[in-house]
Amino acid sequence: MLEVEGVSKNFGGLRAVADVTMRVEEGSITALIGPNGAGKTTLFATISGFLRPDTGRVRFLGRDIAGLSPERICRLGLARTFQIVQPFAGLSVRENIAVGAHLHRPGRTEALAHAELIGRQIGMGRMLDQPAGALTIAGRKRLELARALATDPKLLLLDEVMAGLNPTEIEEIVAVVRRIRLAGVTILLIEHVMQAVVSLAETTWVLSDGVLIARGSPAEIAADPKVVEAYLGRGAAARLAGREGGAAHA
Amino acid sequence: MVELQILLPAILNGLTTGAVYALIALGLTLIYGVLHIINFAHGSLLMLAMYAVFFLHAGLGIDPYLALPVVVPGFFALGYLLQRGVIARASHGRDENILLVTLGVSIVIENLARYFWRSDTRTIETPYSFETVDLGVAFIAVPKVVAFAGALLVTLALWWVMSRTDLGRAIRALAKERQGARLVGIDVDHIFAMSFGIGTACVAAAACLLLPSFYVSPGVGHTFVLIAFTVVVLGGMGSFAGALIGGLIIGVTESLCGLYLGESLGQIGIFLIFIAILLFRPTGLLGHRA
Amino acid sequence: MRRQLLAIVAFLAAMALVPHLVDSEFWRNWVMMALFYALLGQAWNILGGYGGQFSFGHAAFFGTGAYCSAILHVHYGVNPWIALPAAGMAAGLVGAFIGFLSFRYGLRGSYFALVTLAFAEVLRILANTVPITGKGVGLLIPLEPGAANMQFADRTGYFYLILAFVGLALLLTLWLEHSRFGARLVAVRENEDAARALGVDVFRTKLAAITLSGALAGLGGSYYAQLFLYLDPGIAYGPAISVEALLVPIVGGMGTLFGPLLGSFALHGVSELAKLAFGEAPGLDLALYGVLLVLMVMFMPNGLFGMGRTTLARLLGGRRDA
Ligand SMILES: Nc1ncnc2c1ncn2[C@@H]1O[C@H](COP(=O)(O)OP(=O)(O)OP(=O)(O)O)[C@@H](O)[C@H]1O
Ligand SMILES: [Mg+2]
Numbered sequence: 001m002l003e004v005e006g007v008s009k010n011f012g013g014l015r016a017v018a019d020v021t022m023r024v025e026e027g028s029i030t031a032l033i034g035p036n037g038a039g040k041t042t043l044f045a046t047i048s049g050f051l052r053p054d055t056g057r058v059r060f061l062g063r064d065i066a067g068l069s070p071e072r073i074c075r076l077g078l079a080r081t082f083q084i085v086q087p088f089a090g091l092s093v094r095e096n097i098a099v100g101a102h103l104h105r106p107g108r109t110e111a112l113a114h115a116e117l118i119g120r121q122i123g124m125g126r127m128l129d130q131p132a133g134a135l136t137i138a139g140r141k142r143l144e145l146a147r148a149l150a151t152d153p154k155l156l157l158l159d160e161v162m163a164g165l166n167p168t169e170i171e172e173i174v175a176v177v178r179r180i181r182l183a184g185v186t187i188l189l190i191e192h193v194m195q196a197v198v199s200l201a202e203t204t205w206v207l208s209d210g211v212l213i214a215r216g217s218p219a220e221i222a223a224d225p226k227v228v229e230a231y232l233g234r235g236a237a238a239r240l241a242g243r244e245g246g247a248a249h250a
Numbered sequence: 251m252v253e254l255q256i257l258l259p260a261i262l263n264g265l266t267t268g269a270v271y272a273l274i275a276l277g278l279t280l281i282y283g284v285l286h287i288i289n290f291a292h293g294s295l296l297m298l299a300m301y302a303v304f305f306l307h308a309g310l311g312i313d314p315y316l317a318l319p320v321v322v323p324g325f326f327a328l329g330y331l332l333q334r335g336v337i338a339r340a341s342h343g344r345d346e347n348i349l350l351v352t353l354g355v356s357i358v359i360e361n362l363a364r365y366f367w368r369s370d371t372r373t374i375e376t377p378y379s380f381e382t383v384d385l386g387v388a389f390i391a392v393p394k395v396v397a398f399a400g401a402l403l404v405t406l407a408l409w410w411v412m413s414r415t416d417l418g419r420a421i422r423a424l425a426k427e428r429q430g431a432r433l434v435g436i437d438v439d440h441i442f443a444m445s446f447g448i449g450t451a452c453v454a455a456a457a458c459l460l461l462p463s464f465y466v467s468p469g470v471g472h473t474f475v476l477i478a479f480t481v482v483v484l485g486g487m488g489s490f491a492g493a494l495i496g497g498l499i500i501g502v503t504e505s506l507c508g509l510y511l512g513e514s515l516g517q518i519g520i521f522l523i524f525i526a527i528l529l530f531r532p533t534g535l536l537g538h539r540a
Numbered sequence: 541m542r543r544q545l546l547a548i549v550a551f552l553a554a555m556a557l558v559p560h561l562v563d564s565e566f567w568r569n570w571v572m573m574a575l576f577y578a579l580l581g582q583a584w585n586i587l588g589g590y591g592g593q594f595s596f597g598h599a600a601f602f603g604t605g606a607y608c609s610a611i612l613h614v615h616y617g618v619n620p621w622i623a624l625p626a627a628g629m630a631a632g633l634v635g636a637f638i639g640f641l642s643f644r645y646g647l648r649g650s651y652f653a654l655v656t657l658a659f660a661e662v663l664r665i666l667a668n669t670v671p672i673t674g675k676g677v678g679l680l681i682p683l684e685p686g687a688a689n690m691q692f693a694d695r696t697g698y699f700y701l702i703l704a705f706v707g708l709a710l711l712l713t714l715w716l717e718h719s720r721f722g723a724r725l726v727a728v729r730e731n732e733d734a735a736r737a738l739g740v741d742v743f744r745t746k747l748a749a750i751t752l753s754g755a756l757a758g759l760g761g762s763y764y765a766q767l768f769l770y771l772d773p774g775i776a777y778g779p780a781i782s783v784e785a786l787l788v789p790i791v792g793g794m795g796t797l798f799g800p801l802l803g804s805f806a807l808h809g810v811s812e813l814a815k816l817a818f819g820e821a822p823g824l825d826l827a828l829y830g831v832l833l834v835l836m837v838m839f840m841p842n843g844l845f846g847m848g849r850t851t852l853a854r855l856l857g858g859r860r861d862a
Contacts, residue, residue, distance in 0.1 A: 048737065074739035082737070088730035099727040102720045103739040111720065151739055288650040340838035347837050349594065349650060350790065354837070357783065357830030364823030468823075472779070476661055479654055514676075515669045521662045528655050529645045 001026040001186050002047070002078075002155055007056030007066075008210075009039075009046050016042040018210035019056070024155065029177070029187045031201035031218070033194075035231055039210040040190045041083050044157050048080040049073040060155065075103065077154035081144035081161055083190070089133035093124055096132050096143055100150030115150060122146040122176055137164045142173070149180060156180065158189040162196050174199060194218075206230065259388035260505045266394035268501020269401035270456055274474055275481035275493040276405060277452030283488030284425045284445040290352040291332075292478060293471025294359040295450050299325055299457035300466040301367060307374045307461070314376065314461045315396065321454045329450025334443040356471070363468040371467040379462055393462035400459045404452065405494055411448070412490070421445055425488065477504075480524040486533055541718050544797060548710045551801070555703050559696045568699065574808045575702045576760065576767075580781065581788025581800030582709040583756035588786060589794035590716060591749040592729030594649070597656030598757050598785035600638065600663050603776030605631040605758025610679050610765040611672055620690035624762050631758020632751045634663075639750035643743050657782070664777035678772030681765060690766045698767055705759055706801070712756070713797050725749050726795070757785065787829065791836055807832070 002024040009017040016039040024030045032040050045051040047058055049070035058066040065073050079100075088096050097115035098108075105111040119128050122142050127135065132143060141161050148156055158177070162170050174196050181187055191197050197204060198218040206214040206221060208230035214221055221227055274296060281289045302321050306312040312320075336355065341347040381392040412418035424431040424441050432438055464470075481500050485492025500520055508516030555571070562568050580602065588594050608630040609623035618626075638659050642652050667673040674680075685693040692698050716722035724745050727735040732742050765771055775781075792803020810832060814825035 050733070050736075069741075070736040071739050071741045074737060079739075080737055082734070086731050086734035086737075088727055088734060090730055091726065095723070095726075099723055099735065099740065100738040102723055106720050108718045108720065108723070111723070147734075147738055288654065336834065340834050349653065350837050351834050353596075353783070354830045354833035357833065358827050359830075361823035361825075361827035361830065365821055365827065369822070476658065479658075483654070512669075514665060518662055518665045521658045521665070524658045525641075525655060525662070528647060528651055528658070529641055 001061060002188065003057075003059040004043075004047065005057045005059070007043070007046055007053045007058060009042055009051055010054055015210045017046065017053075017207075020207070020210075020212050021056075022205050022212060022215070024186060024188050025203075026186055027181070027184070028202050029181050029189070029200050031197045031204040032188060032190045032207060033192070033197060033204060033221075034207035038207040040207055041159055042210075043207065044080055044159055044190065048078060048157060074151060074153075077152070078157070079148035079151045079153035079155075080157040081148050081159055083159040083163070085137075085140040085144050087132035087135065087140055087143055089131070091132055092129050093119060093132055093135070093139075093143060093146075094128040097146045097150045100147040103151040118146050118150045121179070122149070123172060138166075138169045141165065145173075145176070149185070153185060155186045155188065158187065158191075160190050160192065162191060162193045170196060256509065259390070260509045261502055262385065262388050262390055263394065264502035264505030265498055266390065266398040266501070267505065268498040269398045270460055270497075271474070271477055271481050271501055272494045272497025273401040273404055273452055273456040273459070274478045275485070275497050276408060276490065277449035277456075278478050279482045279485065279488055279490065279493045280408075280421075280452070281446055281449040282482065284421055285333075285348075285442055287337075287348040287352065288479075289446075289449070290349065290475075291356040291359065292352075292449070292453060293473075293475025294356040294363075295325070295329070295471075296453040296457060296474055297363060297466065297468060297471040298359055299454040300461055300464075300470060301363065302454075303457050303461045304372055304374060304466050307376075314374065314458050315400075318455065318458045321458055322451050325454035326447040326451040328447075330443045330447035332450070333446035334439065337446070338439060338442065360468055360471065367468065369468055371465040371470075373465045374461060376462050391463060393459075397459040397463070400455070404455045405490075408448070408452070409490060417441075417444060476524075477520060480520050480527075483524060483527050541714070544714055544717075547798070548707070548714065551710075552703065552707050555706075556700070559699050565695075568695070570808065570812065572695075572699050572702055574804045575699075575706050576763065577784055577788050577808065578801045578804035579702065579705050579709055579760045579763075580757055580785040581792065581804055582706070582713060583753050583760065584785040585789040585794060585796075585800050586713065586716065586756065587749045587753035589789050589796070589799065590722060590729065591725045591746060593746060593750065594653050594786070595656040595750075595753075595782070596653040596786065597638075597658070597660035597782050598753075599777045599779065599781040600656065600660040601631040601635055601754035601757035602761040602764070602781045602785070603660070603663060603667070603773075604634045604754075605761030606765040606771050606776045607667065607673055607679070607761075608758070609762035610681055610771055614679060614681060615672065619688070620762075620766055621688075624690070624759065627762035628755040628758045631761065632755030634659075634758075635750040635752075635754020636747060638754075639747045643746045643750075657779075660777050660779070660782060664773045667773035667777055673771075673773065676773060678770055678775075681769040681771075683769060691769075698763075702763060705763060709756055710797065710801075712752070717797060721745070721748065729795070787833060791832065 004020055004022045007017060007020045008015065020043060032043070034040055042051065046053045049065070049068050049072065053066050056066065057064055060076060060078055063076070065076065088099065094112060094115050097118050098111045101111040101114040101118065105114055116128060119125060122145055124139070124142055124146060127139060132140070135143060141164070145158065145161050162173055165173065170193060177187060177200060189200070201218060204216065204218050204221045205212055206227050213226045213230060214224045216224070274292070278289060278292050281287065299321060302324070303314050303317050306317045306320065307314060332355065337348060337351050340351045378392045382389040383392055383395050412422065420431070420436050420441050421444065424436060424438065428438065477500060481493055481496040484499065485496030503519055503523065504516060507519035511519070558571050559568060580598065583601070584595065584598050605627040609620060609627040612618035612623040612626060613620050638656060642655050647655055668676050683691065685691045687697055716725070724735065724740045727738070727740055728742050728745050736742055761776070788803040788807060789800040790803070791807055792801065793799030807829065810828060811825040814828040818824040
């Protein structure tokens, strides 16, 4: 469904993403992991059109989308969330989600109804009329997910939607993600919460210093010395022992 | 083909006006660089300073140039209080609010001026108002030569303050990094107000240099403020050297456009430059990318 | 939506009675001018209030509308009623042009404000130089009273005309609040990146908003020309109109349906009071405007309407915080 071929992205002298080639199968849940600063968010940004790749191609549903604008890519059925949440702070949760719902629903009533439906699915039923600016971090992460989902995507890119959440909240989101996939949406997620990666993803890719260093099932990845080294080299112990204090990402 | 005899004086005249533009723009760019706000009240503060100079001359017979040591500190204090007492308080730290507050302040100042001093334009006459200096290639009015030299001197003084004093270092630190400056114990509110005060003082200096050769009226700020914006944008928001070079370029451009297109249409050149720079190179000639 | 529509209809009906119930010529005029500024404010509100793009140069649109209808009428003998839509279109085009340039190059915030200001200034200088506008001397529209010429001897016609424009602007804004376009415009105001990620074409949305806003201001310009039968570059393109257009919705409540209306009546009430208090001293009423603006921003950043709404909500205990 998604094929990334030899994509690189530089910031000045920094190679944030270096010659990455990867694919996401239709109907799967695929995870992308890697230490902080590995280039995961940058890769998402190049796939979703917010950054133009310096080299390489991105194919989505057989079509080259590198260089298209984010809104065009979204209309083709590829939606993303932001690691640093970007709510429409002055609008209610319902109105936030409705902006996404409008993509394929011109009518206001329809879009609002769909927003409500999605909101309930994501577990935001009771927050629908709250201003998004008043949400807790967990609420905002859910809102990111809900808005993206409301655009009826075929492929959903989730950037650390579980960072900063407590274990109960993580469990809830894991269940939500699973349901989304059952509804036929393919998912590519960036996640540091290993427990979530293990329980969700069939395939995991590991990015380190902009380079893909491993690919496999979560179990295979965990046994891969290159991966352990990539994490340990950057103080993985702390991360594995529940680094999701989360403040650094919020 | 325009003769060199016409061209050279036009360029020299442009340079002298440009130096004053630079001085006004310097204040604007300083305020922008530190506070990241566009000060819409800049023009009306200039107008107010020009009235101050005018009345010091008309009432007490003080020569505009000698008014400098009175007007400049006075306006520094005014700027300081304005920032600390009104702008900072009203804006709640939001940029669009600051824009509106400075707009409001300018409306107040301008219309009070209109009320107290009516809309007539006023000029002062000094013994040297109509004297000229022979520069070899052209005759230039004395006030213009003084304005040119004065503007450069003030710029130099400002540059010295910014690079050699603790205050200057604090201002620059704050311009670069707000959070960091707060952490190392810089009194942010005080430095903000100091920057605004210095910016206003620049305008006061410009007023002293302008008045022997220029009129004053409640609307005179408009004439300068848009040009000052242009200079700031051209030089790069927040850049001192940019403001100086930008001012000179704009001064010459205006003078040449006036020569070729006539007085009223001549101004259009400036605004077209302004728009073009905003669109194609919003960082200006010497600015840094945000 | 129902209730808002009812409120609009009730307002228009009440206003329609003014010429019959209010005897004083002065007060009829006063209401008329308040409506006129409400129209300009509503135009600004579409772009600034809903779209978050603060223009400091709405005079560019107002002036273009004014000159367009006056020039068509004076120099080409076009009937003002026909010149009216042309004026709206011309102003909309100027809006589209300025918007195309500014938004294509990603100008935002202060930079956008400055560029609109500069465009208004360029137009003012042009109007001062080209012969067709009558240059600095101005353009006089010949007096030919008659509804067919959009000139109303008893002035009631002017009243209903501006009321109709305000009604149009209100309905347009109501539609905006309940349409996909409006939802997208507000999303762009709140967060451009998030909007793009949800498939919103930010550029086109802003472009449509500035075109609409410009066209509406242009209608105001055309009306102004027919009302005063005189234009000069300072009136048409000077900063006064730009400032008025932004003050009205800011005071009343940006991004709200009735904010500009409220703001316009409040501001003109205040300025009338100021005139009463200070006599006809030039400048004092405007100085009071300025003070008010600063106080507004200081104490009620959401405008009169916003403040009224939050107070009401608090009184009714309707506001639930997280
Ligand atoms: N806009 C930018 N300009 C310059 N450098 C950037 C930019 N965005 C990211 N970087 C740099 O690129 C590298 C990769 O950043 P990225 O955010 O993609 O990492 P990440 O894998 O998402 O990390 P994390 O797990 O912390 O979210 C980092 O070194 C970062 O500092
Ligand atoms: Mg990241």
